[in-house]
Amino acid sequence: MAVAPSAELLEWPKKDKRRLLHAVYRVGDLDRTIEFYTECFGMKLLRKRDIPEEKYSNAFLGFGPEQSNFVVELTYNYGVTSYDIGTGFGHFAIATPDVYKMVEDIRAKGGTITREPGPVKGGTTVIAFVKDPDGYIFELIQRGPTPEPLCQVMLRVGDLDRSIKFYEKALGMRLLRKFDNPQYKYTLAMMGYADEDETTVLELTYNYGVSEYTKGNAYAQVAIGTDDVYKSAEVVKLVIEELGGKITRQPGPIPGLNTKITSFLDPDGWKTVLVDNKDFRKELQ
Numbered sequence: 001m002a003v004a005p006s007a008e009l010l011e012w013p014k015k016d017k018r019r020l021l022h023a024v025y026r027v028g029d030l031d032r033t034i035e036f037y038t039e040c041f042g043m044k045l046l047r048k049r050d051i052p053e054e055k056y057s058n059a060f061l062g063f064g065p066e067q068s069n070f071v072v073e074l075t076y077n078y079g080v081t082s083y084d085i086g087t088g089f090g091h092f093a094i095a096t097p098d099v100y101k102m103v104e105d106i107r108a109k110g111g112t113i114t115r116e117p118g119p120v121k122g123g124t125t126v127i128a129f130v131k132d133p134d135g136y137i138f139e140l141i142q143r144g145p146t147p148e149p150l151c152q153v154m155l156r157v158g159d160l161d162r163s164i165k166f167y168e169k170a171l172g173m174r175l176l177r178k179f180d181n182p183q184y185k186y187t188l189a190m191m192g193y194a195d196e197d198e199t200t201v202l203e204l205t206y207n208y209g210v211s212e213y214t215k216g217n218a219y220a221q222v223a224i225g226t227d228d229v230y231k232s233a234e235v236v237k238l239v240i241e242e243l244g245g246k247i248t249r250q251p252g253p254i255p256g257l258n259t260k261i262t263s264f265l266d267p268d269g270w271k272t273v274l275v276d277n278k279d280f281r282k283e284l285q
Helices: 005-009 030-041 099-108 160-171 229-243 277-283
Strands: 020-026 044-051 056-062 071-077 089-096 112-119 126-131 137-142 150-156 174-181 186-192 201-207 219-226 246-253 260-265 271-276
Touching (some): 005 229, 030 044, 030 056, 030 071, 030 099, 089 099, 089 201, 099 112, 099 126, 137 150, 160 186, 160 201, 160 229, 219 277, 229 260, 229 271, 246 271
Parallel strands (some): 020 071, 089 137, 150 201, 219 271
Antiparallel strands (some): 020 219, 044 056, 056 071, 089 150, 112 126, 126 137, 174 186, 246 260
């Protein structure tokens, strides 16, 4: 029996060479955030660019080169000093061999600790939470040496099973772990392309009884690499028809840059941009 074209197409994300490339979000003072991330978190400033005709600047920071590591892309819009983070965005996470030491260093440099280091409730993993100058929360997780210290992006969703299905089918991610905590009334799912200690993952969190969140205007999107933007966009279109969401940019090159991308919203309104792997590598040369 012939395989239906849609069934064959839905296999593509599992075969594609995908990884999380960067998270994009807005900050009120680029130099202040760069200083905080480099001094307090130990990130490196990888590149910085100013686009005066579009009235914005951005900076890329991370723990390793963009060719291999997940990074943050900070955007400063001329004259805008603050943003609304909303209730839906949760946090980023950084893995470190010594959370206690990292918290000491951050405190000494004037950083805000919102949860003192200690074991996670009901577990043994040592964590802490800190706030950056714009109010973004970073979870610090005690973990042995890892190739990817910038290890999580946490987003809140209204229907966890629907979100898991969406990220599996549209983006070829694996469900790495699902954890239910009835005491604190939440369930979370770790979604990614490799094990949690090897790569960056999305942590999708469902709070019992909460189906909608505000997005604010601070956090923008995550970008993911693909070998074929057009084929990947076809898959996303099929999955959106089934589970909800919206295509926000049809596949094709960005004017002036010629990097091929497509972008879409998941059923909760979280944005993902798919970026052509070859074009992305050219951008970095």
